[in-house]
Amino acid sequence: MTHPVSTIPIHSPVLEPGVKGLVSDWSADQQSFKKVPWGKAMMWIFLVSDTFIFSIFLISYMTVRMSSPEPWPKPSEVFALTIGGKHIPLILIALMTFILITSSGTMAMAVNYGYRKDRRKTFVLLLITALLGASFVGMQAFEWTKLITEEGIRPWGNPLGAAQFGSVFFMVTGFHGTHVSIGVILLVIFAIKVWRGDLEHERPGFLTKRKSSYEAIEIVGLYWHFVDLVWVFIFAFFYLW
Amino acid sequence: MSQAENQQHPIGVYLKIWVLLFVLSTASYMVDYFHVQSYLRWSLIIVFMLLKAGLIVAVFMHMMWERLAFIYAILLPPLLILTFIGIGALEADYTFLTRGVFFFKSAL
Numbered sequence: 628m629t630h631p632v633s634t635i636p637i638h639s640p641v642l643e644p645g646v647k648g649l650v651s652d653w654s655a656d657q658q659s660f661k662k663v664p665w666g667k668a669m670m671w672i673f674l675v676s677d678t679f680i681f682s683i684f685l686i687s688y689m690t691v692r693m694s695s696p697e698p699w700p701k702p703s704e705v706f707a708l709t710i711g712g713k714h715i716p717l718i719l720i721a722l723m724t725f726i727l728i729t730s731s732g733t734m735a736m737a738v739n740y741g742y743r744k745d746r747r748k749t750f751v752l753l754l755i756t757a758l759l760g761a762s763f764v765g766m767q768a769f770e771w772t773k774l775i776t777e778e779g780i781r782p783w784g785n786p787l788g789a790a791q792f793g794s795v796f797f798m799v800t801g802f803h804g805t806h807v808s809i810g811v812i813l814l815v816i817f818a819i820k821v822w823r824g825d826l827e828h829e830r831p832g833f834l835t836k837r838k839s840s841y842e843a844i845e846i847v848g849l850y851w852h853f854v855d856l857v858w859v860f861i862f863a864f865f866y867l868w
Numbered sequence: 869m870s871q872a873e874n875q876q877h878p879i880g881v882y883l884k885i886w887v888l889l890f891v892l893s894t895a896s897y898m899v900d901y902f903h904v905q906s907y908l909r910w911s912l913i914i915v916f917m918l919l920k921a922g923l924i925v926a927v928f929m930h931m932m933w934e935r936l937a938f939i940y941a942i943l944l945p946p947l948l949i950l951t952f953i954g955i956g957a958l959e960a961d962y963t964f965l966t967r968g969v970f971f972f973k974s975a976l
Contacts, residue, residue: 645936652937660938671942682949686956693960696967703900721897728893732886735928739882742874845875845930852928856921863917867900868910 670846674853677806681857684799685864691791700787702866705778706770720866723766724858727807730759731855734848741821741844749844750821756851757814760807767804771797799861806854810847817847875930885927892920 642661643651652659660668692699703716710718737752774780774796782797784790820826820839829838896916899909926932931939 642935649936649940652935660941661935663934663938668938671938675942675945678946679949682946682952686949686952689953690956690960690963693957694963694967696964696971717897717900721893724893724897725890728886728889731889731924731928732882735882735886736879738875739877739879742876842874849929852924855928856924859917859920859924863896863913867896867913 664842666842666846667849670849674849677853677857681799681802681860684795684802685860688795688799688865691795692789695789695791697789699789700785700792702868705774705780705787706866717866719766719770720862723763723770724862726759726763726766727855727858730756730763731852733759734851738845738848741826741841744827744841746821746824746827749841750818753814753818753821753844757811757818760811760814760851760854764804764807764811767800767807771800795865799865803854803857803861806857810851810854813847813850817844875933877930877933881927885923889920889923892916892923896920 642648652661655661702720706718706720707714707716708718709715733752733756737749737756740748740752779786780793780796782794785793821844824830825832826839826841826843829840831837832839893916896913899912899916904912925943931942
C-alpha cells in the first residue's frame with residue numbers, strides 16, 4: 628500500500644522576501660525559520676531568555692536606585708585609578724570595555740574564517756578571543772578585590788552611600804563575569820576542536836554525538852557577542868549613569 | 869535543514885563595525901571624562917548604548933541578514949521589557965514617596 632503523494636511542493640523553491648515572506652514563513656508547514664540551522668535558532672532563544680534575566684537585574688537596579696533616599700555612590704570616582712601619579716576616572720572599566728569589544732571583533736573574524744575552512748586562522752582567532760575574555764575576568768577580579776578590601780563595599784552596605792550599591796554591583800557584575808568565564812571555557816573547547824579538525828571532518832561531538840560543523844563556531848560566536856552586548860548595557864546604566 | 873545557509877560576508881564589514889564600536893565606546897567614555905551632566909549626559913549615554921547594541925546585533929550576530937520571520941521572533945519579545953521598566957519606575961516612585969513622607973514626619 629503506497630501513500631498518496633501530494634502534488635503541492637512542501638518547500639516552495641523560491642522564498643519570498645520582506646513582509647510577504649514573514650507571513651508565508653509563519654504560515655508554512657513544518658518550519659518557520661527558513662535558512663536558520665536549528666542549533667542557531669535554539670541559541671537565539673536561549674539568548675532571549677538570558678536577555679530577560681539581565682533585564683530583570685537592571686530593572687531591579689533602577690527600582691532600588693530611584694527609591695533610595697540616600698545618595699548613590701559615584702561610579703566615576705569609585706572605579707577611578709591612579710596611574711603614574713595621575714587620577715583617571717573610570718579607567719579600569721573603560722579598559723574592560725575596549726577589551727571586550729576587541730574580543731567581539733576577533734570572534735566575528737573567527738566565525739568568518741571558520742566558514743572559509745581556514746583552520747589555522749580560526750584557531751588563532753578563537754584563542755585570542757579566549758585570552759581577551761580571560762583578561763577581562765582577571766581585571767574584574769582585580770576590581771572586586773579593590774572594592775572589597777580597600778573601599779569596604781559589601782552586598783549589605785558600604786561607607787560611600789546607598790547600601791543597595793553593593794548588592795546591585797556584586798549581583799550584576801558577578802552574573803556577567805560568570806557568563807564571560809563560561810564563554811572562555813566554550814571558546815577553549817571549540818579552539819581545540821578546530822585545531823584537531825573535528826569540525827572539518829564532521830566528527831561527532833562528545834556530548835551530543837551530532838556531526839560537528841563550522842556552524843558551531845557561529846553559535847558560540849552568538850553567545851560571545853551576547854556577553855559583549857550585555858556589557859554595553861551594564862556599562863551604560865551602572866557605570867556611566 | 870535542507871535550506872540552511874552559511875553567513876558568509878567579507879571581512880571588511882566586520883572591521884568597519886569594529887572601528888565604529890571603538891569610536892562609540894570612546895565617545896561614551898568621554899561623556900564621563902568631561903563630566904557632562906543631567907539630561908545631556910543621560911541622552912548621550914542612551915544614544916551611544918543603542919547604537920553599539922544595534923551594531924553588535926545587526927552585524928556581528930548577523931541579524932540583518934536573517935529572514936524577517938526570525939528577526940521578529942527574536943526581537944519582538946524583549947519589547948515586553950519596556951512594560952516591565954514602566955512598572956518598576958512606578959513602584960520605585962511610590963516607594964520613594966512613602967519613604968519621603970516617613971522621613972518628613974519623623975523630622976517634625
